[in-house]
Amino acid sequence: MPTQQTIRFISDGHRLVGDLHLPDTGRAPVVIGCHGLLANRQSPKQIALAAALNRIGQAYLLFDHRGCGDSPGAWDSRTLLADRCRDLYHAIQAMQSHSAISALAGLFGSSFGGTVVMATAVTHKAPRIVTFAAPINSRSVHQKAAADQIQSHNALTTNDLAALAFDLRPQLPLLDNILVLHA
Secondary structure: OOEEEEEEEEEOOEEEEEEEEEOOOOOEEEEEEEOOOOOOOOOHHHHHHHHHHHHOOOEEEEEOOOOOOOOOOOOOOOOHHHHHHHHHHHHHHHHHOOOOEEEEEEEEEEOHHHHHHHHHHHHOOOOOEEEEOOOOEHHHHOOHHHHHHHHHHOOOOHHHHHHOOOEOOOOHHHOOOEEEEOO
8 A cells, every 4th residue: 555754855954845655566766746836745636646656656756845835944036946946956865865766757847846847857867757837938927817826825926926037948958758738
């Protein structure tokens, strides 16, 4: 029967919290997931993905980025993408030394989490990358729908959103083995 472990690891002095979903097959390859801008590791699609991967003998780590869910820290929109990339990098490092993990199988990111996965994979190669509805530049994030969502969550203001600036288009040719899903 699959099991779940609470995982804690350090990223830039922040003690991040995650859930490692393990299949009952012994040591397993792991997929690491990144949640969206205003989400956390309790995302229903991430939990469903963990169950699906466990059924095929793979582990899944979902974690809260700094300032999200149960992970402490504050957001700075000017460095948000770089901060989350470092969080993901440290999650990868934590899994490389975990006794139940045999290898990194891939990275999964939803929405802004997909952006983080792509940006991280440019410098820290992953065997496979899957993104779902991931923006490749901040222009799409700045649209009114995103501003309305941010105001409803009281997490970021419209001014915070304006400070979020990124464009992954120049780095995209450096990525390998990527599946991009948009609906």
